[in-house]
Amino acid sequence: MTDTEIKNILHALNICTNKEVCDNCPYLKIADTMNGYCVDMLQKSCLQLITEQQVENAIQNLDHITKELETAKRENKILSKNADTAFQDGLNEARDLYKKEVADEIKSEVYIEFAERFKEIYEDDVTDSVIDNLLAEMEGKNERNTLQRQGDKS
Numbered sequence: 442m443t444d445t446e447i448k449n450i451l452h453a454l455n456i457c458t459n460k461e462v463c464d465n466c467p468y469l470k471i472a473d474t475m476n477g478y479c480v481d482m483l484q485k486s487c488l489q490l491i492t493e494q495q496v497e498n499a500i501q502n503l504d505h506i507t508k509e510l511e512t513a514k515r516e517n518k519i520l521s522k523n524a525d526t527a528f529q530d531g532l533n534e535a536r537d538l539y540k541k542e543v544a545d546e547i548k549s550e551v552y553i554e555f556a557e558r559f560k561e562i563y564e565d566d567v568t569d570s571v572i573d574n575l576l577a578e579m580e581g582k583n584e585r586n587t588l589q590r591q592g593d594k595s
């Protein structure tokens with residue numbers, strides 16, 4: 442609807458509402474040329490104007506919602522990437538923190554397994570205390586014995 446049509450509707454509504462003389466009404470002139478009733482035509486024009494305004498508002502709302510959705514998608518993508526990076530950083534940090542502890546634990550388990558098998562094979566030839574001392578020495582728990590044996594070798 443054009444600006445002129447909107448001005449004509451407002452002018453005609455003012456005339457009808459205030460019960461002014463219809464001589465200046467744009468719809469009286471249109472109704473005379475189209476053999477219709479000016480009030481009916483005005484009502485139809487008002488309804489058309491309101492409908493067009495509602496459609497225009499709906500389109501604007503849809504555009505606004507679409508822009509917000511696109512913004513949310515971009516932000517979600519950034520947050521998702523940041524979350525993935527933070528998770529990976531956390532895994533790397535945890536791996537670095539526990540790397541030595543896990544390696545030491547595995548090493549200790551290997552020493553114990555070696556000592557147990559050694560005892561099984563050389564059961565009669567070696568006492569438990571010799572194996573236990575050897576195991577402690579291998580684990581680094583018995584540094585005194587290690588230093589003594591190194592001194593004995595020289």
